[in-house]
Amino acid sequence: MKKEGAMTPEGGAHAAEGHWDVVIEPSTPWWRLNLGEIWRYRDLLAEMVKRDLTAIYKQTILGPIWVLLQPLITSLMFAVIFGLMARMALPGIPPVLFYMSAVMPWSFFAGVINKTAATLITNAPLMTKVYFPRLIPPLSSMASSAFTFLVQLAFFFVFAAVYRISGSYAWAPGIALLTLPLLIILEMLLALGTGLIVAALTTKYKDLNFLIGFAVQLLMYMSPVIFPLAKVAPDSPVRPLLEANPITPVIEGFRGALLGTAMDWSTLWYSAICASVLLLAGLALFQRAERSYADVV
Amino acid sequence: MEQEPLMVQVQGVGKRYRLGTTNRQQLTDDVKAWTAKLLGRPDPTLPVGAAVDPQRIGEDFWALRDVSFEVRRGEVVGIVGHNGAGKSTMLKLLSRITLPTEGTIKMRGKVSSLLEVGTGFHPELTGRDNIYLNGAILGMRKAEVNAKLDEIIAFSGIQHHIDTPVKRYSSGMRVRLGFAIAAHLEPEILIVDEVLSVGDADFQRKSMGKMKDSAASGRTVLFVSHNMTAMRSLCSRVIWLDNGRVRMQGPTEDVVGAYLSNFTSDQSEMVWTELDTAPGNDVVRLRSARVRPDPDNGTFSWDTDVLFEVCIENLKADDGRHLNINVQVLNNDQLVLFATNLRENTPDADLGPGIHKVRFAIPGKLLNPGDFRFNLMVHYQGKLQFQTHSIIGFTLPEPVRKGAWHGKRAGLFRFPVAWQHERTSAGDQ
Numbered sequence: 171m172k173k174e175g176a177m178t179p180e181g182g183a184h185a186a187e188g189h190w191d192v193v194i195e196p197s198t199p200w201w202r203l204n205l206g207e208i209w210r211y212r213d214l215l216a217e218m219v220k221r222d223l224t225a226i227y228k229q230t231i232l233g234p235i236w237v238l239l240q241p242l243i244t245s246l247m248f249a250v251i252f253g254l255m256a257r258m259a260l261p262g263i264p265p266v267l268f269y270m271s272a273v274m275p276w277s278f279f280a281g282v283i284n285k286t287a288a289t290l291i292t293n294a295p296l297m298t299k300v301y302f303p304r305l306i307p308p309l310s311s312m313a314s315s316a317f318t319f320l321v322q323l324a325f326f327f328v329f330a331a332v333y334r335i336s337g338s339y340a341w342a343p344g345i346a347l348l349t350l351p352l353l354i355i356l357e358m359l360l361a362l363g364t365g366l367i368v369a370a371l372t373t374k375y376k377d378l379n380f381l382i383g384f385a386v387q388l389l390m391y392m393s394p395v396i397f398p399l400a401k402v403a404p405d406s407p408v409r410p411l412l413e414a415n416p417i418t419p420v421i422e423g424f425r426g427a428l429l430g431t432a433m434d435w436s437t438l439w440y441s442a443i444c445a446s447v448l449l450l451a452g453l454a455l456f457q458r459a460e461r462s463y464a465d466v467v
Numbered sequence: 468m469e470q471e472p473l474m475v476q477v478q479g480v481g482k483r484y485r486l487g488t489t490n491r492q493q494l495t496d497d498v499k500a501w502t503a504k505l506l507g508r509p510d511p512t513l514p515v516g517a518a519v520d521p522q523r524i525g526e527d528f529w530a531l532r533d534v535s536f537e538v539r540r541g542e543v544v545g546i547v548g549h550n551g552a553g554k555s556t557m558l559k560l561l562s563r564i565t566l567p568t569e570g571t572i573k574m575r576g577k578v579s580s581l582l583e584v585g586t587g588f589h590p591e592l593t594g595r596d597n598i599y600l601n602g603a604i605l606g607m608r609k610a611e612v613n614a615k616l617d618e619i620i621a622f623s624g625i626q627h628h629i630d631t632p633v634k635r636y637s638s639g640m641r642v643r644l645g646f647a648i649a650a651h652l653e654p655e656i657l658i659v660d661e662v663l664s665v666g667d668a669d670f671q672r673k674s675m676g677k678m679k680d681s682a683a684s685g686r687t688v689l690f691v692s693h694n695m696t697a698m699r700s701l702c703s704r705v706i707w708l709d710n711g712r713v714r715m716q717g718p719t720e721d722v723v724g725a726y727l728s729n730f731t732s733d734q735s736e737m738v739w740t741e742l743d744t745a746p747g748n749d750v751v752r753l754r755s756a757r758v759r760p761d762p763d764n765g766t767f768s769w770d771t772d773v774l775f776e777v778c779i780e781n782l783k784a785d786d787g788r789h790l791n792i793n794v795q796v797l798n799n800d801q802l803v804l805f806a807t808n809l810r811e812n813t814p815d816a817d818l819g820p821g822i823h824k825v826r827f828a829i830p831g832k833l834l835n836p837g838d839f840r841f842n843l844m845v846h847y848q849g850k851l852q853f854q855t856h857s858i859i860g861f862t863l864p865e866p867v868r869k870g871a872w873h874g875k876r877a878g879l880f881r882f883p884v885a886w887q888h889e890r891t892s893a894g895d896q
Contacts, residue, residue, distance in 0.1 A: 190476075190573040196566055214603035221600055225591040228632075299586045300604055301563035464565040465484065 197461070203453065208303045218310035223317065237318050238325050241277060245269040248396055258397040263429055264339050270326055271428040272395045272421050275353070278319040279361045279417060280386045285311040286365025287382050290373055290463055297464065304460040308369070312362055316354070323350075326428065346427045349435070353423045356441050360416055363448030370455035373463055393417050398431065413437075416444035472575070474656055474687040475538040475561075480570035481711075482531040482556050530556040531711045534570070540655075543678075543688040545702035545719065547695075547726050550856060553711040554691050558582060561658050561689060576655025579605060583660075585645025590634035594625060594644055597633050601648050615651045623647035650677045657681055661692035675701070693856050695723055695801040727799060735759065735861050742780070746855045751790065751845055753853075754778035754822060758841065758861045761828055769836055769866045769881070776826035777843065779818070784847045787819030795842040796829065797857070803842075804834070804879055835881040836863040 208215075227233045245266050252258040253265030260268060286308040290297070293307045333339040372378045390396075392408075392415050399422050402409050412418050419437035426433030531553045538544050548554045559565045560572060562580035587604045588597050598619055602612040612619075620629050623644045625636075633641060650673075659678065678701060682688050692698060698705060698719060705722035707715045715722050738755040739745035745752045754777075760767045761774040775794065784790050793808040809816065809825055840860035845852045 189575075191576055192563070192572075192574040192578060194560065194563060194566065194572040194574075196569055211603075211606070213607075213609040216609070217600045217603040221589050221592060221596075224596070225589055228591040296587045296604065298564060299583045301580070302604060302606070461566055464559065 203305075204303065208305060208309070211303055211306055214302055215306055215310050215313065218307065219314045219317065222311060222314035237321055241270060241274045241322055244277070245273045248273060252396045258401060260398050260400070260431060263431075264333060267326075267330055267333065267339070267341070267429065268425075269396075270329070271425045274319065274322045274326065275357060275421060275424045276390060276393065276395045278315055278322075279357050279420075280390070281315045281318075282312050282358065282361035283365045283368070283386055284382065285315065286362060287368035287372060288379070289365075290369050290460065291379065294463075297460075305456070308362065308366060308456075312358055316358060319354070330428075342430065343428055344430045346430065346433070346435075349423060349427050352438075353420055353427060356438065356445055357417070357420050359445040359449050360420065360441065363445060363450075363452040366452030366456040367448065370452070370459035373459045389415070389417070393421050394425075395421060398422070398425065400432065416441045416448075471540040471542075473537055474540050474542075474575050475536075475689070476573045477534060477536050478571050478573075480531060480534045480560060480567045480572060481529055482553075482560060482565070483568040484528045484530055529568075529711050531560070531567075531708075534708070534711075534713055536706055536713065536716060538656075538687055538689065540687055541682070541685045542704060543682040543690060543702045545698040545705040546689065546691045546708060547693070547698060547705055547723070548708035552708045554708055555660075556711075557708065558658065558660055558691055574656055577606065577653075578656045578658065579649075579652045579654035580658035581649050581660065583645075584649055585641050588633050588641060588645065591632055593632055594623075594629040594636070595620075597644070598648055601645065605649065605652055606654075607652060611653075619647045619651050622650060646674060650674075654686070656687045656689070658689045659691070661690075661694060661697075693801070695727065698723055727801065735859055737859055745780075746843075746858070747780075747845070747853045750782055750784050750847055751852050752780045752782065753843070753845075753855065753858075754780050756841070756843065756859050758859050767861050767863050769832065769834075769863055771831045773829040773831070773861065773863075774826055775829065775841060776824060778822055778824050779845065780822045781818055781820045783820065784818070784852075785820065786848065787817040788815065789848045790818040791846045792825060793844040793846065794827075795844075797840050797842060798879065799838045802879075804839075833880060833882050834863060835876060835878050836865045838862050 227236055230236060232239065246269075248269040249259070249265035253269065259265045289307045289311065290304075297304065330341040334341040368378060368382050372382075392411055394402075394412065399412060399418065402412060419434075419441045422431075422433050423435070423438060425431045426435075534553075534557065536544075546554055546557060556565075558580070560567050561574075561578075562582060563578075564582075585597075585601065587601055589600060592600065595616075598616065599609065599612050603609070620626055623629075623640075623646075625640050625644060628636065628640065633644075636644070657678075675697065678688060678690065682701070688701075690698075690701060702719045704717065705719045705726075706713060707722050707726050715725055736755070736757040736759075739753065742752060745754060747753050756775075756777045758773060758775050761772040763774075764771075767773065777792070779790075779792065781787060781790060791808055791810050793806060795803045795806045797803050807827065809818075838860060839862075840857040842854065842856050843858055844854040
């Protein structure tokens with residue numbers, strides 16, 4: 171019998187005796203991603219995004235306004251605590267804008283990691299009953315987070331424009347604004363890769379489920395969210411830690427793009443390399459974990 | 468005549484599980500296991516006690532082994548077998564929920580498997596939104612759902628509530644909506660679990676009818692069930708799984724007949740000494756089941772009562788008044804003669820945490836001699852906790868009769884029938 175690829179997507183006419191649409195074999199090599207199959211399930215992806223976006227805010231009074239309130243309230247808190255009291259923000263920029271420019275991408279990043287990490291657990295009832303490409307839930311939670319982030323970004327532009335029109339701050343982002351799409355993609359890949367690794371490991375070690383929340387919080391303090399990298403002295407012992415963190419250039423990049431702050435753009439290469447490595451490792455581990463997953467839940 | 472093309476080909480499929488796998492869930496456990504191995508000590512993370520024979524821990528357990536079969540287009544093939552024979556594993560493999568350890572499964576065309584209806588319903592979304600979501604989960608394209616939306620809504624019979632969040636639905640409405648969606652899938656291969664045949668009679672009829680339609684329209688159906696009546700009416704061919712292997716496959720009547728006659732060796736008593744292996748879940752478990760003649764003189768006979776007795780351990784169903792035990796008595800053809808439940812005449816019995824013994828008697832001089840078995844279902848607060856099929860059984864021997872004829876008397880029942888006779892008019896002569 172002619173061998174076909176494992177779980178080959180549905181092909182053309184199945185009249186030919188040699189062609190099989192679905193071939194289930196003991197193992198699937200991790201690199202066989204089967205993007206075609208994910209593409210065929212794109213409607214499921216869309217439905218899951220829709221579910222995420224509509225279901226979360228049901229039964230809340232403010233509804234979708236929470237999308238905007240969440241980063242705004244966090245930024246206000248940071249502006250008061252770290253900006254006004256601890257004087258960590260850059261001078262000359264309104265602290266609320268300064269913190270929003272980093273809080274929005276950070277919560278996007280943290281949200282994708284947390285949701286991806288929990289994907290095998292939250293979707294277990296589904297995955298033990300129906301087959302669909304197991305990458306669909308993480309991809310859909312990434313897409314819904316990205317949508318939320320874009321809405322927040324639009325809100326940021328309105329907010330900053332109000333500052334400019336009222337004359338209280340001459341907001342003028344430069345050409346660096348064009349790097350935004352690149353920054354968003356880099357951030358998504360970093361978060362997805364990390365999340366998939368954690369998701370794969372949590373199936374084996376349930377403790378990680380609790381740890382990941384703290385780890386992500388800790389990571390925030392190791393990223394230039396509450397302070398700019400420029401405020402950390404070059405000889406400070408925490409500087410190497412910050413520079414080793416692949417999300418640091420991305421967060422700094424968002425600030426540079428949205429507020430025009432100084433930024434060493436070449437450091438993004440480091441993030442890109444890290445993102446590729448994390449993503450490949452994540453896909454490999456995730457594929458391995460989901461294969462045996464239905465047997466252990 | 469040209470043969471229909473092959474739709475499913477299962478070749479040498481096996482699925483291995485590991486007995487007593489601890490599935491260490493903490494990083495520290497792995498570290499402990501490694502260090503113990505290094506120091507040559509016994510692994511501290513392995514389960515203590517004899518839940519699984521310590522000799523056998525880590526031993527392989529093949530849920531399925533060497534299973535091969537083929538299904539051609541338009542065939543409706545049933546899969547039968549005792550509990551633990553590998554039916555569920557086979558379903559999971561065909562549905563791609565888990566992968567085989569060896570062998571390959573090949574399928575043609577679009578495959579839909581229904582192990583449950585309404586999978587993935589989101590309680591906050593409306594019925595309409597859930598049709599799209601559930602349809603997509605089952606592999607339907609959006610355009611397909613659009614085209615069939617009105618039909619699905621009409622079929623479900625809940626038009627008036629279609630824009631209400633599903634969390635306000637009764638469980639019956641959810642099942643109806645879920646089934647309406649599933650019924651409008653148009654796969655080339657349909658894989659159905661018998662869980663679909665639970666529910667009320669109306670729902671059963673609907674789902675059976677839909678499966679017959681599927682088969683009639685040239686679809687290939689794989690159907691797993693304990694229900695021999697359904698098997699006989701639906702399937703053209705049956706595969707009998709026993710101990711993870713194909714014991715027999717062929718025309719429905721042959722296999723079903725052989726499968727049913729295999730039941731007669733049923734025991735009259737089962738005792739589970741290990742909690743982990745007893746039927747049940749973490750809420751309630753079965754400790755023993757027994758059937759004996761009453762008075763207990765060791766032999767069953769047509770004219771003595773038959774006592775059915777089970778020991779149930781309630782582990783964490785705090786509200787003992789809402790624990791219920793249903794028993795069905797079946798004959799050799801898997802036909803339910805009658806069903807009864809604990810709450811019929813003891814509505815207030817408190818089966819709180821602890822071990823409880825419950826029993827009832829089947830009156831003597833009632834059943835027509837033959838082989839009988841018991842099905843047991845345990846519900847807590849209306850939810851099914853577990854069910855076991857044909858756990859125990861007994862044989863009522865044919866009583867010694869004075870008459871000349873010694874053949875088997877027809878019918879399900881045999882009770883003293885008070886024939887009466889009177890002469891209404893005298894003869895002429």
